[in-house]
Amino acid sequence: MICPRCAASLTGKQRSGRICAHCGKRFALDPAVHGKGMHDIRIRGIAERATDHGRLKITLTQLWYLSRTRNYAWAEQDPQGVPAGIRWLVALPVAVALLLCAVLTDGVLAFVAGAAGCVVLVVASAMRHRPGRPPRSQIIPSEETFRQLMTGAWSTAYGRLPKGVVDDARPVPRPRGASRSRASAPLSRPTAVILCTDRVAALFLTANDIPGRLGAVLLEAAGTEGTAGRSDIVTGALKELAEYRSALPVVVLHDADPLGVLLAPLIRAAQPDRVVVDAGLPVSAARGKQGVVRLARHNRFADAEQLRTVAGLPEADAKWLADGFWSPIAAVPPRLLESIVVRAVERALAAPPPGPRHAHTNGFLTWPQAPQTPHARDTGRPGAGTSKREGTSSA
Template sequence: MICPNCSTSLKRTERTGQVCSHCDRRFALDPRLHGTGMHDVRIRRCADSLTDDGRLKVTVTQLWYRSRTHSSSWPAKKARGVHRGISWLVALSVCAGLLALAARTGGAPAFWCGVGAVLVLVVPKLVPYERARPAGSRISPSEYGFRGLMTREWTSTYGGLPPGVVDDAGPAPRGTAKRPDRPRAVILCTDHAVATFLEANGIPRRLRVVLLEADPDHAHEEFG
């Protein structure tokens, strides 16, 4: 990775403890520890592209969308084959019957019953079975994980978030200007990150509108 302080290409042994061995300065993220693409130079580039070099404010959630490196999804899958429990139940029952038969007989019949009992116990391992799997998806890094990197590692290293990035974990910031007496419109926002973005950039004040944040499931009650 590239040191964000002196621009030196660092090997793993040259960045122990998230400190550059060339300039002795600390950096926040190491892709070996925090995941592919999670390093200071790339995160700064992502933040600069979103904020227009700091002239626009964006949220940590929006930076996460821009910084994600991998996403995948898979459909639901039904169970296939015979369940292991059923296979073993049948196998043990047949095995017990063969052993009982071997005990009652002798000679070659008893021998072959014993062999059959052993072979029956191998069958459950050979019968294919695939468990059911629900549909799902995976994003790397997760929103929770990325937020932790930015609010812990990044802020402890640089004293704050990248220029123009605001934390949307708490309530949306409110502008200092009072709400207009006769607003032109009302914006009902059901996404907290978007509400934080609009307030942080002073959009309601500039457009003379009122911004209301509501739960997506109860947005219709705001004007009830």
């Protein structure tokens, strides 16, 4: 590997203990130890591009998404075969009965009964059972591993996280350029509301004072896992929006998941006099574009029919979400996320009040293309099985 300190080419022996044998300085990551792609030069370059060379602050979670080397997602697997307990509960009595018949009789009948008993035992032994599995996904390296490397080995080698990266496990500092009066102004006289369902994306917006620059107030709608907790997000969002006059437009920023695509239509239905702009991650982009982070979990919020009728999704997008796949908006490149929010607020302020002609005109934004980055080849997948898999990888 190349030493990130002096650019010397190092063999395994020359970088023992993550100390360069040429310059004697410590570095943080060794691909041979921490996995493919885990290299100081690569991580530093990703951070520089993501922060726009220091102009933006990004969270450690955003850096993890951008630094991933593999991403896998599997749909739910139905159980196959007969469980061993049930199989032997049926096979053993049948085999015993046939073998007793062979013992108590003679001639051809005894031969047939004995052979049938043996066949039952052989078939029961040969049968296999694969239990069902819920939707699941994996990002390599894991968030826990990446966070430990950055707050441990990286901070030890360089004294801090990469420039512009903040640890979102701690309170996000106020931007240096944001005065106290400027930061508090949107709370008293906002011109728009940004409703964000992703905590990491909300922290990114706060760290860069994007709502303050736009004269908007940021509301974070978060809930617990499960149907009840996610329903609370919709109820809580409507309750918080009720505190702001109906003339104030709302920009909804959300993941590409069932709750996200339903949130804007539900707000429009509950508050028809309010301009609502859906600035969430489009499902079509999350499902079909290479390099997008794809995850999987149980979908208990809506089925494909609801996603088609209420959110107006195409059949393929609705089925993708119903199968448990989703994509976090926090994984969108920070510069692209910033531009989307700015354009969405501008569009919301310019939109006419909803009426018979405009009630359904504020839909998904057309997202610009993200900058192209080299992707690592997908060489395989962990685990086994024949379930449907969504896999992406990026370097």
